[in-house]
Amino acid sequence: MSGESLGIVETRIVTVFDRDDPLRMRSGATLAPVEVAYETYGELNSDATNAVYICHALTGDAHAAGFHEGDTRPGWWDNMIGPGRPIDTDRWFVVASNILGGCRGTTGPSSLNPATGEPYALDFPLLDMADFVEVHRALARRLGIRSFAAVVGGSLGGMQVLQWALSHPAEMGRALIFAASSRLTAQNIAFSAVGRQAIMRDSGFSEGKFLTRGTSPSKGLSVARMMAHITYLSEEAFQEKFGRSAQGGELSPNFGIDFAVESYLEHQGQRFLSRFDPLSYLYLTRVMDYFDPFADPHVIDALAADPVRFLVVSFDTDWRFSTEHSRRIVRHLEGSRVPTSFREIHSPWGHDSFLLEIDDYHATVRAFLDRAAEELA
Amino acid sequence: MSGESLGIVETRIVTVFDRDDPLRMRSGATLAPVEVAYETYGELNSDATNAVYICHALTGDAHAAGFHEGDTRPGWWDNMIGPGRPIDTDRWFVVASNILGGCRGTTGPSSLNPATGEPYALDFPLLDMADFVEVHRALARRLGIRSFAAVVGGSLGGMQVLQWALSHPAEMGRALIFAASSRLTAQNIAFSAVGRQAIMRDSGFSEGKFLTRGTSPSKGLSVARMMAHITYLSEEAFQEKFGRSAQGGELSPNFGIDFAVESYLEHQGQRFLSRFDPLSYLYLTRVMDYFDPFADPHVIDALAADPVRFLVVSFDTDWRFSTEHSRRIVRHLEGSRVPTSFREIHSPWGHDSFLLEIDDYHATVRAFLDRAAEELA
Numbered sequence: 001m002s003g004e005s006l007g008i009v010e011t012r013i014v015t016v017f018d019r020d021d022p023l024r025m026r027s028g029a030t031l032a033p034v035e036v037a038y039e040t041y042g043e044l045n046s047d048a049t050n051a052v053y054i055c056h057a058l059t060g061d062a063h064a065a066g067f068h069e070g071d072t073r074p075g076w077w078d079n080m081i082g083p084g085r086p087i088d089t090d091r092w093f094v095v096a097s098n099i100l101g102g103c104r105g106t107t108g109p110s111s112l113n114p115a116t117g118e119p120y121a122l123d124f125p126l127l128d129m130a131d132f133v134e135v136h137r138a139l140a141r142r143l144g145i146r147s148f149a150a151v152v153g154g155s156l157g158g159m160q161v162l163q164w165a166l167s168h169p170a171e172m173g174r175a176l177i178f179a180a181s182s183r184l185t186a187q188n189i190a191f192s193a194v195g196r197q198a199i200m201r202d203s204g205f206s207e208g209k210f211l212t213r214g215t216s217p218s219k220g221l222s223v224a225r226m227m228a229h230i231t232y233l234s235e236e237a238f239q240e241k242f243g244r245s246a247q248g249g250e251l252s253p254n255f256g257i258d259f260a261v262e263s264y265l266e267h268q269g270q271r272f273l274s275r276f277d278p279l280s281y282l283y284l285t286r287v288m289d290y291f292d293p294f295a296d297p298h299v300i301d302a303l304a305a306d307p308v309r310f311l312v313v314s315f316d317t318d319w320r321f322s323t324e325h326s327r328r329i330v331r332h333l334e335g336s337r338v339p340t341s342f343r344e345i346h347s348p349w350g351h352d353s354f355l356l357e358i359d360d361y362h363a364t365v366r367a368f369l370d371r372a373a374e375e376l377a
Numbered sequence: 378m379s380g381e382s383l384g385i386v387e388t389r390i391v392t393v394f395d396r397d398d399p400l401r402m403r404s405g406a407t408l409a410p411v412e413v414a415y416e417t418y419g420e421l422n423s424d425a426t427n428a429v430y431i432c433h434a435l436t437g438d439a440h441a442a443g444f445h446e447g448d449t450r451p452g453w454w455d456n457m458i459g460p461g462r463p464i465d466t467d468r469w470f471v472v473a474s475n476i477l478g479g480c481r482g483t484t485g486p487s488s489l490n491p492a493t494g495e496p497y498a499l500d501f502p503l504l505d506m507a508d509f510v511e512v513h514r515a516l517a518r519r520l521g522i523r524s525f526a527a528v529v530g531g532s533l534g535g536m537q538v539l540q541w542a543l544s545h546p547a548e549m550g551r552a553l554i555f556a557a558s559s560r561l562t563a564q565n566i567a568f569s570a571v572g573r574q575a576i577m578r579d580s581g582f583s584e585g586k587f588l589t590r591g592t593s594p595s596k597g598l599s600v601a602r603m604m605a606h607i608t609y610l611s612e613e614a615f616q617e618k619f620g621r622s623a624q625g626g627e628l629s630p631n632f633g634i635d636f637a638v639e640s641y642l643e644h645q646g647q648r649f650l651s652r653f654d655p656l657s658y659l660y661l662t663r664v665m666d667y668f669d670p671f672a673d674p675h676v677i678d679a680l681a682a683d684p685v686r687f688l689v690v691s692f693d694t695d696w697r698f699s700t701e702h703s704r705r706i707v708r709h710l711e712g713s714r715v716p717t718s719f720r721e722i723h724s725p726w727g728h729d730s731f732l733l734e735i736d737d738y739h740a741t742v743r744a745f746l747d748r749a750a751e752e753l754a
Binding site (some may be wrong): 007027046122183184185186187189190191193194196197198200201202203204219220222223226227229230233235238239241242244252253254255259261262265266269282286288289292343 | 404453476499503560561562563564566567571573574575577578579580581582597598599600604606607610612615616618619620621630631632636638639643646648654663666667669706
């Protein structure tokens with residue numbers, strides 16, 4: 001692996017909207033307070049021109065790189081961010097935050113509703129991709145950053161990058177969008193819907209009030225997560241990793257865990273429970289279903305006037321957001337003469353590839369950011 | 378549509394194994410009584426050489442064609458079976474039965490266990506593809522049929538056809554296998570496992586004793602069915618049928634049913650509850666996971682000595698059991714010089730195609746059975 005890990009890092013929390021200055025949401029609702037959990041890596045230069053923003057995917061968080069005190073596993077994108085890594089913290093000041101509606105420090109549906117003193121639950125307002133971006137922007141203002149050299153994200157993270165670039169192109173030099181989509185297909189929505197149904201039909205869901213009622217839709221959440229994991233890996237990756245091998249040496253027919261692939265899914269489902277909130281899962285997945293920025297033919301006008309350089313990356317075995325999803329983004333950008341580089345990377349690992357250290361992918365990111373650095377110099 | 382519907386038909390039930398002559402299962406267990414629900418269409422000729430057996434897929438039943446008294450919808454394969462249809466009842470005597478472990482008249486896990494007077498539930502023995510075949514064979518004996526001109530099935534039905542042909546090749550002239558597999562991939566097993574988990578984790582499952590405890594894992598069963606339906610259609614079929622259109626004219630963001638595809642899945646999940654049993658779902662899906670006949674290198678020996686003519690059909694957009702699954706069956710058969718015709722049919726509809734009236738598919742089946750009829754004449 002190129003470069004090194006950052007070492008010890010920590011998550012901070014800052015209030016970016018309050019009752020006097022609430023977040024005005026796309027739906028018309030207002031929300032306050034809004035706290036944001038974030039981490040930063042590297043040093044902001046004196047004219048604040050070397051900042052890079054990281055937008056996380058559905059189940060990510062602000063802890064993108066380095067180690068929390070006492071942890072043995074680093075942040076979720078440690079292979080990408082660090083000294084000498086593709087997003088090189090010797091050069092860039094990197095900001096990573098937890099998304100609005102999340103459950104890892106940023107205000108979300110399980111946060112206390114100041115009007116009731118109880119968790120919002122389903123009273124939390126429905127979210128839009130633009131709301132995520134407004135919260136990122138508010139954090140940036142707090143940090144004294146008016147414009148980012150680059151904004152980077154994969155999957156739902158890439159969708160935030162796209163939204164940000166479309167609505168506020170002057171705030172970034174480059175946009176890096178990996179394994180993302182500008183519009184979910186019916187099949188994408190179908191998977192998303194069934195995952196939510198698994199949660200909402202769990203008797204422990206208690207109409208969303210499980211936190212105050214002492215129940216939990218944990219079984220539904222683990223089923224949703226197991227199903228989602230099937231879509232994160234390619235069919236060949238599943239076959240290569242597990243094939244039909246038995247978990248315990250030899251197959252012995254039963255209804256529990258017999259095949260290795262069953263054990264993997266069970267483990268993923270179980271592990272997810274300790275770190276994710278069923279309500280956040282509902283809110284965040286639903287934002288993706290509705291995201292469709294190019295439905296507005298004028299959405300790209302601001303970008304044409306104030307170009308951002310795009311890097312769009314897909315992975316050839318990703319069947320959650322296939323290369324066709326990336327091509328669609330590229331078609332819209334190129335149709336408006338927005339400077340866009342597109343790369344389909346070969347990787348056997350499917351959608352999860354954007355999280356992995358794949359030489360061709362990392363080299364592409366590094367080269368694209370090298371050019372950003374040259375422009376700054 | 379070519380040909381006509383059969384008109385009124387009815388399901389009969391016959392006991393094929395009893396306490397004095399129980400079903401001896403592959404696992405070593407015995408089972409009695411075993412009742413089988415079946416239907417027949419057309420006339421058996423005097424030397425009983427014109428019989429065709431239909432094996433159904435996961436959620437099918439004995440009612441393959443024609444109408445039950447008072448019904449407005451015909452059996453599940455009415456477009457395939459009837460006078461003048463590809464499986465022509467003017468020529469063939471067609472037998473269709475409900476599978477062992479099913480819930481549509483044949484003995485299954487919700488049947489009464491004579492030892493306790495209560496439903497078997499999870500005390501029902503685990504099943505093997507060979508057990509399905511033994512019950513089909515017992516029904517055939519009851520009907521005075523020693524050999525079938527053809528045995529036909531799609532998906533799990535095709536897997537039964539393959540098993541029967543491998544273990545008792547003298548009992549059929551032709552084997553027609555559509556959209557099937559001789560060995561599930563890790564991804565196939567993963568979908569299967571998550572569906573079962575949705576059922577078994579439903580608090581209404583009550584360790585399988587829901588029938589006597591007055592609970593029901595209906596929410597889990599509907600989630601399993603919704604997820605399975607995603608795999609039955611191709612991505613393009615979902616896109617063509619539903620795209621991103623709203624169920625109620627215009628999208629109005631919420632967590633319920635807003636997109637048309639959500640309404641479709643909800644309807645499929647709901648409708649399934651009235652006709653299917655959660656325990657049968659567990660037992661039948663598990664048989665598919667373990668099915669792997671060619672793991673035994675000698676399994677094909679009997680077939681080489683007593684050839685059956687095979688027709689193997691796949692559909693180009695089927696991603697549940699892709700063409701590669703069919704090719705694998707063909708490779709094994711041809712490797713042992715078993716006469717095999719293979720056709721990949723173009724259809725936009727994915728796995729469900731085997732149930733649909735697709736000209737090229739129906740013409741292929743008709744031509745293959747015409748040759749069987751010529752041999753008999």
